[in-house]
């Protein structure tokens with residue numbers, strides 16, 4: 001299914017309208033070097049964006065069923081011990097938009113700022129506020145980093161669905177892996193002792 | 198070249214002799230579920246261990262040349278602004294042993310304890326102590342997590358060097374990716390605010 005809502009229709013999606021990130025573009029350059037992120041990766045991310053665009057719902061179905069079948073993960077979407085369906089649905093729309101954003105947005109100041117906003121929304125600083133819910137107060141740091149694996153590994157079959165050759169799929173996959181690692185790093189900022197990040 | 202030093206000859210390698218990890222085996226089970234780590238992965242890690250055993254030096258050459266060609270990474274091995282060759286050499290032996298340990302050791306209490314010890318050795322809590330050096334006091338958290346990419350991606354060609362079919366290489370690669378993600382998570386423990394890990 002096509003990812004249908006326009007950005008304006010996604011509740012709580014505030015890309016371009018958030019506070020500045022404490023992490024600088026210079027620091028981002030060094031981080032990109034550390035994950036070997038090149039301009040070729042940028043191109044393959046754009047291609048991945050085209051490949052994934054009409055598969056966003058299928059990707060989200062897979063990820064949500066993974067979270068839903070793991071009590072220790074579903075927890076973070078519960079209110080009074082019960083899965084909060086409105087919360088799950090609201091986050092799902094923004095999560096879908098993130099897939100497209102990660103592939104298509106330039107990694108500039110706006111991008112950096114929104115990564116920090118997403119970081120705060122996983123952390124006690126801002127979790128639950130966007131959707132006005134009363135869920136558990138924070139997503140533990142360990143799982144933010146651990147998610148690099150499932151978020152990366154599960155994308156590969158979707159990248160292979162549009163008849164690109166193995167080498168092209170491999171390049172899209174590696175660009176995605178690097179980009180996910182970058183964002184996961186940025187999302188851990190609020191959890192880490194000052195000066196140790 | 199074969200990885201030649203016995204464990205007893207590796208200076209500062211104290212597997213099985215360190216303080217207990219604050220992270221429990223129960224928590225580790227949930228983390229394993231989060232990266233989809235199964236008993237099949239254990240088997241493929243063992244196989245990866247066999248494949249990598251006589252390639253450890255070649256892997257380390259690649260990783261060290263990556264660190265050496267990036268000033269922002271080499272920094273962590275410098276004393277008074279100069280690369281500390283004794284320090285680099287001492288760590289290299291333990292790093293080589295870690296490759297084999299990751300593939301062959303059971304993920305039990307001893308393993309968990311040593312992961313925490315390695316975490317402390319990257320953190321200001323214990324960096325430099327093992328080798329009695331006067332290098333920079335801490336490796337920043339961002340790079341511990343970011344290293345998941347290069348440590349994972351670069352291993353694949355080595356896994357393919359022993360004539361296993363593509364599917365087997367892919368399975369060894371994924372088992373390695375999961376295991377590296379697990380250990381990187383555990384190594385971030387000392388950096389994170391109490392109760393947020």
Ligand code: HEM
Pocket residue numbers: 012013014067073074076077091094095098118121122126127128129130131139143144145147148151180184
């Ligand atoms: C690499 C790891 C992760 C990725 C790529 C990811 C992606 C996202 C995205 C894109 C959003 C919406 C951001 C926005 O408001 O625009 C979000 C929010 C959320 N995610 Fe994650 N996430 C990750 C880790 C996790 C983990 C481990 C959990 C735990 C199950 C989790 C649960 C949530 C929840 C509950 C929200 C809503 C937060 C709020 O109240 O605003 N996420 N995530």
Ligand code: HEM
Pocket residue numbers: 209210211264270271273274288291292293295315318319323324325326327328336340341342344345348377381
């Ligand atoms: C997933 C990421 C990483 C892996 C797999 C890794 C692996 C290792 C291993 C196995 C050791 C030796 C542990 C022991 O004492 O037995 C070690 C120590 C060390 N690593 Fe890392 N490392 C990672 C991230 C980093 C980064 C980003 C840097 C920065 C360049 C770095 C620099 C060092 C240094 C300086 C030591 C010596 C610490 C001491 O003084 O004891 N490591 N690493």
